[in-house]
Amino acid sequence: MERTPSTVPRADYDAVCAERDQLLTLLHALPDISFVLDEHGLYVQVIGGANEALYVRGQSLIGHTLHDALPEPLADQCLKLVRTAIESGELQTIEYCLRAADVSLLPEDARRGEDAFAEQWFEGRILSLRSYEHSARVALWVAVNITPRKQLEHYWQEVAHTDSLTGVSNRQRLFERAHTEVERAHRHRHPLSLLELDFDHFKRLNDRHGHAAGDEALRRITQACREILRDSDLMARIGGEEFAILLPETDAHGAVDLATRILNTVREVRLPDFAPEVRPTVSIGCATLRDDDSFDQLMRRADEALYKAKANGRDQACPYP
Known part of the structure; x- marks a missing residue:
């Protein structure tokens, strides 16, 4: 059972929980992939990512940390954004480049496949996820694959x-x-x-x-x-x-x-x-x-x-x- 904070009225708490549940349900239906990350960088939940042309299934990340999965500089940057989102309650955004081959916890076929070394660009949107049942505070990280947009930007930059x-x-x-x-x-x-x-x-x-x-x-x-x-x-x-x-x-x-x-x-x-x-x-x-x-x-x-x-x-x- 989720615990209602003593300082939060029950009606407000229920409204927050309902809003959270609606959000998670919606994310399950979207093609983009999302992660619930706690303030220690732990992958608590992986949601969505149904578009297999743009995303590799990330269920193998659950129970591991950002530093277990990602190159250290990117993991440090991501953890800082997660903590900032949790502390401030404000939306954080980042654009980052990542190859499937660089994510050490993905399945072997994904890390060694035909497209494993292709650069993929993502826009991360991170916001605090209140009233989520977990031992530590968490944030929701929505990762949108923007590789086609980046490729188009690069093309026009080359033309110019x-x-x-x-x-x-x-x-x-x-x-x-x-x-x-x-x-x-x-x-x-x-x-x-x-x-x-x-x-x-x-x-x-x-x-x-x-x-x-x-x-x-x-x-x-x-x-x-x-x-x-x-x-x-x-x-x-x-x-x-x-x-x-x-x-x-x-x-x-x-x-x-x-x-x-x-x-x-x-x-x-x-x-x-x-x-x-x-x-x-x-x-x-x-x-x-x-x-x-x-x-x-x-x-x-x-x-x-x-x-x-x-x-x-x-x-x-x-x-x-």
């Missing part, structure tokens, strides 16, 4: 930061990433370099063979460059036929070595469907971050080096002196 013709980053993403990398390089005293590339005689190609040939040349050249870049490097289109490549953890020698590889790679690009006789080349300016540099200063020096490469005859790389 990607050059539609070549598929590389655009100027906005370059500047956002660059300021972060400059700050990190200064803080840890790590090297950072920048290449600026310009397609040689691009206007001549467009005038003689049409814009379709020019577009194809840009696509092929950027694809060839991306194949020799590291995952940490960032290539961005910053003008019509001008590109920049941000090179974290790369000193001046490394930047020049990569620029030489790019020159050789671009020389192998061909345009068989538009201009078979064309042999594209690029000019490259190289600059490396100095102790007191901003990204604007780094980019200005790379730009000066690029103009030197073009003035010296093109199809070459020039480091900033």
